[in-house]
Amino acid sequence: xxxxxxxxxxxxxxxxxxxxxxxxxxxxxxxxxxxxxxxxxxxxxxxxxxxxxxxxxxxxxxxxxxxxxxxxxxxxxxxxxxxxxxxxxxxxxxxxxxxxxxxxxxxxxxxxxxxxxxxxxxxxxxxxxxxxxxxxxxxxxxxxxxxxxxxxxxxxxxxxxxxxxxxxxxxxxxxxxxxxxxxxxxxxxxxxxxxxxxxxxxxxxxxxxxxxxxxxxxxxxxxxxxxxxxxx
Numbered sequence: 001x002x003x004x005x006x007x008x009x010x011x012x013x014x015x016x017x018x019x020x021x022x023x024x025x026x027x028x029x030x031x032x033x034x035x036x037x038x039x040x041x042x043x044x045x046x047x048x049x050x051x052x053x054x055x056x057x058x059x060x061x062x063x064x065x066x067x068x069x070x071x072x073x074x075x076x077x078x079x080x081x082x083x084x085x086x087x088x089x090x091x092x093x094x095x096x097x098x099x100x101x102x103x104x105x106x107x108x109x110x111x112x113x114x115x116x117x118x119x120x121x122x123x124x125x126x127x128x129x130x131x132x133x134x135x136x137x138x139x140x141x142x143x144x145x146x147x148x149x150x151x152x153x154x155x156x157x158x159x160x161x162x163x164x165x166x167x168x169x170x171x172x173x174x175x176x177x178x179x180x181x182x183x184x185x186x187x188x189x190x191x192x193x194x195x196x197x198x199x200x201x202x203x204x205x206x207x208x209x210x211x212x213x214x215x216x217x218x219x220x221x222x223x224x225x226x227x228x229x230x231x232x
Contacts, residue, residue, distance in 0.1 A: 003066030005030045005196035010060035015046045022222025035199040035207035038217030044168045044200040053081045086157030089168035096142035107159035126155040147178040167199035171206040183209035
């Protein structure tokens with residue numbers, strides 16, 4: 001039997017908010033695309049930290065490909081776990097004074113002025129895949145649009161072939177006309193790569209465009225509710 005890409009059961013984590021973050025039951029199959037509505041920024045960050053094993057739950061269990069994050073033994077083991085994830089978040093640092101291609105080359109090399117040709121070619125392939133036109137490649141990050149910066153973060157997130165793509169309020173800094181198209185492109189990228197996708201969001205149009213299954217978090221209980229079918 002294939003393990004779930006991600007599984008949370010009975011999870012609770014106190015982060016000094018009104019109530020702990022609770023996730024009663026979440027199972028994401030390999031390659032499945034799931035969006036969860038109801039996260040504010042602090043709770044989304046806590047969720048991502050729990051899922052990646054950066055922090056452990058106060059109660060319950062988090063499993064990545066069948067393995068509990070509580071079984072992570074040391075820093076090297078944790079880094080191997082984190083490598084299974086690609087994270088699209090405004091918290092992911094971009095270097096404003098460097099170009100789009102230099103930022104996209106950073107997962108592959110520390111030599112970025114300029115990147116070696118093999119790494120530059122890999123960065124250019126990423127740029128094409130995430131919808132960044134060639135005219136943007138030499139521009140500094142400080143000079144490009146919010147949705148282009150989000151696309152750079154997406155490129156960085158998929159660079160090392162993650163098993164799970166985590167979206168932490170990925171649409172928060174994007175202008176509204178760009179949201180649905182960007183969500184559709186993320187969904188296409190994840191599908192081509194066979195990666196599972198989990199979006200923690202408060203943006204319903206984005207959630208519905210990026211995922212095949214949309215859930216709503218009930219904060220008091222941690223239950224994840226699917227929308228009721230509407231009959232006309």
